[in-house]
Every structure is written in C-alpha cells, then in structure tokens.
Amino acid sequence: EVTEWHKVHYASRAIGGSALIMLEATAVTAQGRISERDLGIWDDKHIIGLSQLVDLIHEHEAKAAIQIAHAGRKANISGDIIAPSSIPFNDNSKVPQEMSEAQIEETISAFQDAAKRVKASGFDIIEIHGAHGYLINEFLSPLTNKRTDKYGGTPENRYRFLQEIVAAVKAVWDGPLFVRISANDYHPEGLTIKDYITIASWLKKDGVDLIDVSSGAIVPASINVYPGYQVPLSDAIKNEAHIRTGAVGLITSGIQAEEILQNERADLIFVARELLRNPYWPRQAALELH
Numbered sequence: 001e002v003t004e005w006h007k008v009h010y011a012s013r014a015i016g017g018s019a020l021i022m023l024e025a026t027a028v029t030a031q032g033r034i035s036e037r038d039l040g041i042w043d044d045k046h047i048i049g050l051s052q053l054v055d056l057i058h059e060h061e062a063k064a065a066i067q068i069a070h071a072g073r074k075a076n077i078s079g080d081i082i083a084p085s086s087i088p089f090n091d092n093s094k095v096p097q098e099m100s101e102a103q104i105e106e107t108i109s110a111f112q113d114a115a116k117r118v119k120a121s122g123f124d125i126i127e128i129h130g131a132h133g134y135l136i137n138e139f140l141s142p143l144t145n146k147r148t149d150k151y152g153g154t155p156e157n158r159y160r161f162l163q164e165i166v167a168a169v170k171a172v173w174d175g176p177l178f179v180r181i182s183a184n185d186y187h188p189e190g191l192t193i194k195d196y197i198t199i200a201s202w203l204k205k206d207g208v209d210l211i212d213v214s215s216g217a218i219v220p221a222s223i224n225v226y227p228g229y230q231v232p233l234s235d236a237i238k239n240e241a242h243i244r245t246g247a248v249g250l251i252t253s254g255i256q257a258e259e260i261l262q263n264e265r266a267d268l269i270f271v272a273r274e275l276l277r278n279p280y281w282p283r284q285a286a287l288e289l290h
Contacts, residue, residue, distance in 0.1 A: 019282065021057050022065040023050075024272075025129055028114040029107070032070030032135065033077055041068060041114045050121040058122070065125035067180065068114045068169075070107060072096065072135030073144070082107075084139045084161075085146040090220055104151060104161065107135070112168035119173060127178035128165060132217040136162050137182055140199065141218045143190045155195065159202060166206050178246070179203055180212040183233040186221035193236050200241035210244040211237055212270060225249075228256065235265040246270050254285025 027033040027040045040046055050066075057064040073083035073096040082103060083096035099107070111128070118126050130136035138144040139161040145152050151160050162179070169177065183196040200211050213234040216223050223229075230249035238245040247266035251257055257269040275281050 019062040020065055020125070020268075021062050022067065022125075022127065022270075023053065024067050025069040025071075025134075026066055026114075028068050028070055028110040031075065031077070031079070031081065032072070032107075032110075033075060034069075034071040034134075035076050036078070041066070041117050042110065044117065044120075047117050047120050050117070050123075054122040063124040064122070065127060065178070066118055066121075066123050067127045067129045068111060068118065069129035070110070070135040072133075072138045074133050083135065083144065084151065085144060087144060087146070089133065098147075101149065101151075108161070108164050108168050111165045112172055115169040115173045119175075123175075125176045125178060126169060126173055127180055127212060128162070128169065129180050130162055131180040131182040131212075131214045133182070133219070136165065137218055140181075141185055141191055143185060143187055143219050155198065159199060163202070163206055166203065166208060170207055176209045177207065178210045178212050179208050180214060182215050182218060183213050183230075183237065184215040185218050186216050186223055187219055190218065193233055196233070197237055197240045200237045200243055204241060204243040208243070210246055210267065211241075212246040212248065212268075213237055213266075214248055227252065228260070231260055231265050234260075238264070238266060244268075248272070254288040257285065258289055 023039065025034055025038060027038050027042060029042045030040065054064045073081060073089055075081040081094055081096045082099050084099060086096055086098040088095045115126060139151060140158050145158050150157055152158060181196060183193050185191045203211060213230060215230050215233055227250045231247050234245040234247040244267040246268035247260050248270040251269055251271060252274045260266050260269060271281060
C-alpha cells in the first residue's frame with residue numbers, strides 16, 4: 001500500500017473544463033492518522049495551510065478535492081487506536097479498542113467538523129474514505145465488524161456508521177460528495193462486488209454523487225493485480241447501482257483511460273502512482289489522444 005502517501009489524483013475527464021487534484025487520506029482526528037506525519041483536518045489551525053494548497057490549485061484553473069479519513073485499526077501511531085471490534089489487522093499490528101457508541105458519535109461529529117473546515121479552506125469536492133481497511137471499511141465488512149449493537153450484525157447495521165457520516169457531512173456541505181470504497185474483500189467470508197452494488201445503491205439514495213471504486217486491504221490477502229484490474233468493479237457499480245463511478249488501479253496511459261470512459265465503465269479516471277513516477281502524464285495523455 002502507498003495510501004499513507006499524500007498522493008495527487010488527476011481526473012482525466014474535466015470537471016467544468018478543468019482538472020481535479022485530490023489530497024488523499026487527511027485525518028479527521030489525530031488518532032485517525034495512518035502514520036504520525038499524515039496531513040490532518042481535526043483542528044481549525046489546519047485551515048490556513050490547506051487554504052494555501054487550494055489557492056495554488058485554483059491558481060492553475062483546476063478544482064481541488066480532499067479525502068477525509070480515519071485509519072481505525074490500521075493507524076500506525078503512538079497511543080491507543082480504535083476500531084468497530086477489538087481485532088488487529090495482523091500478528092504484528094496493535095490491538096485496537098472496540099469503540100463505544102459515544103466514541104462512534106464523536107467520530108461522526110469529527111467527520112462533520114472536518115467537512116466544515118474543508119468548506120472554510122475552499123475545496124470544491126469532498127471524498128469520504130471508506131476503503132482500504134480503514135475505519136469506515138472496518139464497519140462495513142463482517143470480517144472486522146463483530147458488533148451486536150445497532151452498528152453490527154446485518155448489512156444495514158454495518159452500513160449505519162457510513163450512512164450517519166454521509167448525513168453529517170451533507171448537513172454542512174452542499175458541494176459534490178464522493179465516497180471511496182473497497183469493492184472486494186478478497187476473502188471467502190468477506191464482502192464481494194454484489195454486496196457493494198447494494199451499498200452503492202444505498203449511497204446514491206443518501207445523496208452521494210460518485211463512488212471511487214478501489215478494492216482490498218481490509219485483511220491480508222493475495223490479489224491478482226494487472227492493468228485495470230479494478231475497472232470491472234467500477235463497471236458493475238456504475239451500470240447496476242446506476243451511480244457515477246471513478247476507476248483507479250494500474251491505469252497508466254491516456255489510451256487505457258479513454259477506453260474506460262468511452263465504454264462507460266467509469267465516469268472519472270483517478271491516477272495516483274503513475275503521476276508520482278511521471279508528473280508529465282497529463283501532457284503525454286493529451287498528446288496520445290490528440
């Protein structure tokens with residue numbers, strides 16, 4: 001995983017005639033950082049620095065987006081960490097505390113407060129990070145959520161935490177709202193694309209505009225990785241849940257990206273690691289596609 005890096009996302013299809021740059025995994029609480037040096041948005045003091053980033057992006061006529069996130073049991077920080085259930089990620093990981101309902105309510109409020117700071121910073125889009133084995137993903141999956149209260153058990157109950165975060169964010173944010181998901185647990189007892197088609201339909205009903213479709217990382221797993229390996233997941237959600245999607249994962253050329261868009265397998269193409277390797281990727285894609 002490279003999710004602890006604050007990678008830049010470039011959406012190949014223009015929004016309002018411009019590019020989209022996304023800050024990844026910005027923590028809504030100090031406890032929710034993936035690593036000690038992650039960006040945060042849990043304090044009003046963060047608004048100044050984030051506003052400067054937004055201004056730089058807007059200066060070049062691009063749109064600015066931000067992922068708001070909580071790492072849950074995958075937080076690699078000093079001190080206690082929290083999760084829906086007291087199950088570590090692997091044998092080398094810290095054992096998390098099982099969250100009380102009061103802690104759940106506090107975390108939902110932290111996402112709402114983060115959304116207020118996103119608005120104050122001038123961002124155009126919010127993406128709620130519900131993928132890659134982080135806290136929201138941990139509530140969604142039966143592999144990591146063994147609760148017996150209203151936040152566990154049935155699929156509807158496991159969705160409740162994300163549903164309440166979406167509602168809390170929308171109460172203070174009227175811009176576009178994306179949610180990132182891991183649409184396959186890659187485990188025989190975990191969630192599959194069929195489950196996530198249902199979850200995506202719930203997210204659409206709850207007012208989410210686009211699903212950013214990734215996969216995996218909820219538990220250690222062997223994943224067959226190849227160019228565009230997650231695109232079929234985006235395709236299924238877009239065309240069966242009837243909601244806009246973003247495709248991501250080993251998309252490395254403009255031609256590959258355009259094929260996905262033109263065949264209506266996704267509405268946006270998210271590029272991250274390829275831009276780390278090659279910051280001129282957008283220019284090369286433009287030349288390839290004339």
